[in-house]
Amino acid sequence: MEQILSYIDANRERYLAELKELLAIPSVSSQTERKPDMRLAAEWLKNHMLNIGLQNGQIMETEGHPVVYADWLGAQGQPTLLVYGHYDVQPEDPVDLWMTPPFESTERDGNLYARGTADDKGQIFIHLKAIEAFLKNGGVLPLNIKIIFEGEEEIGSDNLSKFVSEHKELLKADLIVISDSDMFAKGVPSITYALRGITYMEVEVTGPNTDLHSGSFGGVMHNPIQALTEMIASLHDKNGRITVKGMYDDVRPLTKAERAAFKKLPWNDKKYAKSLGLKKLYGEKGFTTLERLWARPTLECNGIWGGYTGEGAKTVLPSKAFAKISMRIVPDQSSAKIAKLFEKHLKAIAPKTVDVKVRNLHGGEPAITSIDSPGVQAAVAALEKGFGKKPLYQRDGASIPIIVDFKKILGIDSVLLGFGIPEENAHAPNEFIILDNFFGGIKTTAHYYHELPEFWKKGKKKK
Ligand code: BES
Ligand code: MN
Ligand code: MN
Numbered sequence: 001m002e003q004i005l006s007y008i009d010a011n012r013e014r015y016l017a018e019l020k021e022l023l024a025i026p027s028v029s030s031q032t033e034r035k036p037d038m039r040l041a042a043e044w045l046k047n048h049m050l051n052i053g054l055q056n057g058q059i060m061e062t063e064g065h066p067v068v069y070a071d072w073l074g075a076q077g078q079p080t081l082l083v084y085g086h087y088d089v090q091p092e093d094p095v096d097l098w099m100t101p102p103f104e105s106t107e108r109d110g111n112l113y114a115r116g117t118a119d120d121k122g123q124i125f126i127h128l129k130a131i132e133a134f135l136k137n138g139g140v141l142p143l144n145i146k147i148i149f150e151g152e153e154e155i156g157s158d159n160l161s162k163f164v165s166e167h168k169e170l171l172k173a174d175l176i177v178i179s180d181s182d183m184f185a186k187g188v189p190s191i192t193y194a195l196r197g198i199t200y201m202e203v204e205v206t207g208p209n210t211d212l213h214s215g216s217f218g219g220v221m222h223n224p225i226q227a228l229t230e231m232i233a234s235l236h237d238k239n240g241r242i243t244v245k246g247m248y249d250d251v252r253p254l255t256k257a258e259r260a261a262f263k264k265l266p267w268n269d270k271k272y273a274k275s276l277g278l279k280k281l282y283g284e285k286g287f288t289t290l291e292r293l294w295a296r297p298t299l300e301c302n303g304i305w306g307g308y309t310g311e312g313a314k315t316v317l318p319s320k321a322f323a324k325i326s327m328r329i330v331p332d333q334s335s336a337k338i339a340k341l342f343e344k345h346l347k348a349i350a351p352k353t354v355d356v357k358v359r360n361l362h363g364g365e366p367a368i369t370s371i372d373s374p375g376v377q378a379a380v381a382a383l384e385k386g387f388g389k390k391p392l393y394q395r396d397g398a399s400i401p402i403i404v405d406f407k408k409i410l411g412i413d414s415v416l417l418g419f420g421i422p423e424e425n426a427h428a429p430n431e432f433i434i435l436d437n438f439f440g441g442i443k444t445t446a447h448y449y450h451e452l453p454e455f456w457k458k459g460k461k462k463k
Contacts, residue, residue, distance in 0.1 A: 004133045004446050011129075012439065016112070018048070019125045019438075020105040022087075023114040029065055029088035029155050038065045038151050041087045045124075045149055046070070052128060053135030054147065060167075062159040065151030069170070072135070073144045079456045080144035081449070082173035082412065084402065085124035085180055086153030089116040090427045097429035111432040119426040122433040123179040123419055123441070124149055130445035142450050146173055153180070153400070156200075156362030161405040168410060174456065175375045176406055177448070179441065181418030184265065184394050186434060189383040189444075191376060192416040194294065194395040195403065196328040197366035199338040203228065203346060204357040205306075205321045214315040222353035224321040225306045231349055231356075232323060235299055239285040242299045242327075244345040247338070252331045254295050262290045265392060275423070294395035297338075298328045324361070328397060335363030364401020367414070374459030375415040378452040382417075385451075386444025417448060 008015075027041035028034040042059050049070040050057040057070040065088060073080070092102035092115050100106040105114040116122065127147070134141045148171065150160050164171060184190040207224040208217070237243055254262075269289055273281050283292040292298070306321030308314040329338055343358040350356040369376070371393055383391040403414045419441035425431045 001446070001450055003137050004450075005443055007133045007137050008129070008439065008442050008446065011133075015125075015129050015439075015442070016107075016435075019112075019122060020114075022048075022121050022125065023105045023116050024103050026092070026103050026115070027088050027151065028091050029152050030091060035065075038088065042066045042068045042149075042151060045087055048128060049147065052132035053139070054131065054145075060163070062152075062163045064155075064159040067151070067160070067163055068149045069147065071144070071146040072131070072141055073146075075141055075144045075453075078143040078453045079174040080146060080172070081452060082171060082176045083124075083127050083145060083147045084176055084178050084406070084414070085127070085149050086120045086151065087124065087149050088151045088154050089119065089121065090154050092429075094429060099430055102429075102431075107435070108432075110435050112435055112438065113430060113432045115431055117431055117433040118420040118424040119431065120153070120180045122438055126179055126419060126438065126441040126445050127177075129442045130449060133442070133446055134449065143453050144173075145449070146171065150402075153402070156364065157402045157405075158362060160402055161409065164402075164405060164409045171410055173410075173412055175452070176403075176412050176414040177375075177379075177417055178400060178403070178414050179417050179419060179445070180400055181396055181398070181416045182420040182422050182424075183418060183437065184392055186421050186423075187387075187389075188266075189387040189389055189391040189440075190394045190418075191371065191379055191383070191391050192394055192396045192418055193371050193376070194331070194368035195366065195399055195416075196294070196297075196330055196397050197333065197335050197364045197401065197404075198326055198328055198399045199335045199342065199363045200324070200326045200361040201339065201342055202359045202361055203231075203323045203325060204359070205231075206319060206355040206357075207353070208317065208319050211307075211319050212317040214317045217317055221317070222351060223317055224354055225318060227351050227354045228304070228306070228321040228323055230351070231346065232301055232304070232325070234349060235325075240283050241285070242297065244299065244338075244341055245348075246341045247297060247299075250333045250337070251297060254291060258295075259288075259291065261393065262288065262294075265290065265394065293397040295330055297330055297333060298397075299325065300327075301325050328399070329366055331366050331368050333366065335365055339363060364399050365404040367400070367403040367407075368395075369413055369415075373413060373415075374455040375413060375452070377459075378448060378455035379415050379417050381451045381455070382444045382447035385447040387440050417445065419444075
């Protein structure tokens with residue numbers, strides 16, 4: 001390991017320069033005009049993986065953006081680790097709010113700024129650089145590795161589940177590791193053992209059959225924007241609870257032990273509110289902030305539009321109003337069931353004056369794993385070595401829907417080995433990764449590859 005670790009130190013600058021190349025490709029999966037960039041990023045990764053000594057590097061087609069695959073299967077008798085990550089990124093808008101251009105990486109205050117630094121190009125690169133350190137120093141890895149990087153995580157991974165079902169043999173492995181999540185805070189490594197799921201809906205409210213002069217017609221009809229906002233306003237009660245009928249039916253209550261464990265984590269509501277520029281926190285009554293973030297369902301309006309939003313004033317009654325509403329869901333809720341409950345509820349509360357359409361855009365199931373598995377315990381050991389500190393256990397409020405599909409389709413558990421932090425502006429302007437986390441992540445990952453085989457074999461014996 002000595003040699004591996006000093007190789008990582010010695011190659012810092014080159015590692016960063018290479019990452020910057022990948023970050024320069026605007027691989028935004030949601031935008032049609034970026035389709036060529038998606039392919040460029042996939043090509044770049046394939047070539048890079050072949051250059052560092054991985055084998056079978058290839059681009060594999062899906063019905064959407066391609067998957068990139070590579071492997072190294074030379075460790076006979078050792079476990080096989082499947083590394084999953086995503087090379088697509090979120091749109092960079094609003095671009096005016098970036099201090100430096102989103103696709104030109106900039107180092108500032110020990111951080112690297114660019115879209116995708118933390119989510120997830122920087123984190124997938126951590127694995128590639130750890131792999132390189134092994135393959136360029138002795139030519140072997142301590143375990144077998146398969147890599148699959150997808151290009152549709154940020155838009156719901158819809159085509160990936162099909163891809164996984166069609167490539168069960170190729171993706172056969174003992175364990176999956178995913179670096180696409182956060183540490184608890186700067187300098188505080190952690191193991192994330194649960195994520196929320198998601199149900200994403202769009203609501204369309206139609207009033208008159210055309211936009212109308214608000215003077216000539218105002219006063220005779222229910223403005224669709226008003227109707228929509230009245231409905232949205234009614235989706236929470238005065239205790240911050242969601243009013244959608246049946247919403248909480250399948251929510252697994254927090255155990256006493258888990259609530260106690262959350263309470264032990266270093267946390268301060270006031271500081272947290274201040275860091276976000278909030279006057280006051282808000283949420284479901286009866287639960288702490290971390291409980292609400294990690295283990296309670298939410299319903300949020302992500303966007304709302306209709307009528308005139310351009311410069312100056314225009315007197316108009318809109319024909320239509322829209323909203324995008326997502327719900328984060330927790331064990332044992334199911335995304336499809338929540339989508340149905342939401343649609344039913346909206347239809348039930350829709351005023352007779354307008355027409356309401358509800359569409360389900362995408363969904364993903366919540367994931368929770370046990371913390372005493374060998375895969376997780378190896379991660380604990382690796383994080384301790386990589387960051388010089390024992391990690392803490394946490395859940396997270398965000399979602400990686402493919403985890404549950406991996407379990408269902410391939411029967412394989414995932415371990416989350418995340419090196420972001422919540423403040424890194426993922427999905428927002430000025431996204432960054434802390435460089436100490438990037439390099440600490442590479443070392444941790446190298447330790448993980450090194451530690452896992454032992455933990456795995458011990459775990460098997462116990463069974
Ligand atoms: N990397 C995130 C998920 C994440 C962030 C997990 C922080 C843990 C900590 C991922 O790229 C993401 O943004 N997921 C989406 C999923 C959605 C598009 C289905 C999310 O959570 O909004
Ligand atoms: Mn991500
Ligand atoms: Mn993301």
